[in-house]
Amino acid sequence: MRASFYHEVFGDSQPEDAGTITVTATILGDDDDFDTSFTTSSLPIQDFFGLDGQNENYVCQIIRELMCFLLEADIDADTIRDTMMKLLGYVLIVTCFSSSGYSPGCDLSVELDLSPYYLHDDDDSQSQIEEAAQVLFDEITNNTRFRPASKLAVKSLIRKIYKKKNSALEECTICLEEFKNGGTVVPLPCGHEFDEECIVKWLETSHVCPLCRLEFPCEDQMN
Known part of the structure; x- marks a missing residue:
């Protein structure tokens, strides 16, 4: 079901x-x-x-x-x-x-x-x-609990300005809103893209990609 x-x-x-x-x-x-x-x-x-x-x-x-x-x-x-x-x-x-x-x-x-x-x-x-x-x-x-990604890893993420391609619908799968033309999008190394605000806030709670579990260094591992 x-x-x-x-x-x-x-x-x-x-x-x-x-x-x-x-x-x-x-x-x-x-x-x-x-x-x-x-x-x-x-x-x-x-x-x-x-x-x-x-x-x-x-x-x-x-x-x-x-x-x-x-x-x-x-x-x-x-x-x-x-x-x-x-x-x-x-x-x-x-x-x-x-x-x-x-x-x-x-x-x-x-x-x-x-x-x-x-x-x-x-x-x-x-x-x-x-x-x-x-x-x-x-x-x-899995008993890993939620651990924030390191601030350095988050700061090092690539930011890009989103430019809408034709009429294709592309959206952030965290907030479920369409990417805004001219807005800031963050592509992760795995290829998934999110609104900057959404993914930064996400990584403050969990150190994995919301879709594929790609792991980022944890804050506690950097201390």
């Missing part, structure tokens, strides 16, 4: 909802009458990521609730694991970059739709998002 993600940010939420996240999961079928949905309890965003650092095996309440819902719906274990990985990566992307409209203190609502692959046409942009999310979660599950 294919997992698709959407989100909405509420900046004027009630005080008790500020800085929280809620996830609604829907299993889609051929007929809307067979769609089933489940909404998790709200949870502080720091609890969603388990940022207390006290328990390496921490699994947040939202993930536990979603896993139970999917298990009861007879979704296979491999699909559940893959979906939870992508969910964590997606939320991390949304909360890390201001282009998503999110800022600390906002109320974040995430929609997860699970549907059979045959209901979809090919969507390269969605595949790139999912690939980036997969890389993010792999960083966590």
Whole structure:
């Protein structure tokens, strides 16, 4: 099955909802009458990521609730694991970059739709998002954790002025916005290109390319 993600940010939420996240999961079928949905309890965003650092095996309440819902719906274990990985990566992307409209203190609502692959046409942009999310979660599950790239490595990256070629659509797969003609683009050694602001902020958190896992020297390796 294919997992698709959407989100909405509420900046004027009630005080008790500020800085929280809620996830609604829907299993889609051929007929809307067979769609089933489940909404998790709200949870502080720091609890969603388990940022207390006290328990390496921490699994947040939202993930536990979603896993139970999917298990009861007879979704296979491999699909559940893959979906939870992508969910964590997606939320991390949304909360890390201001282009998503999110800022600390906002109320974040995430929609997860699970549907059979045959209901979809090919969507390269969605595949790139999912690939980036997969890389993010792999960083966590492989126990490498998120380590920032060295400031020297980031400073040494090539910057270039983007010039639009004909009518071809080229976009940054971090912010999902089209490159601006005359804007600054950073091509990584692997060949993937990103908006300067996006990739610099990304490398402050993770030392790998968002798409292919090309590694950069870490800040702690330079000390």
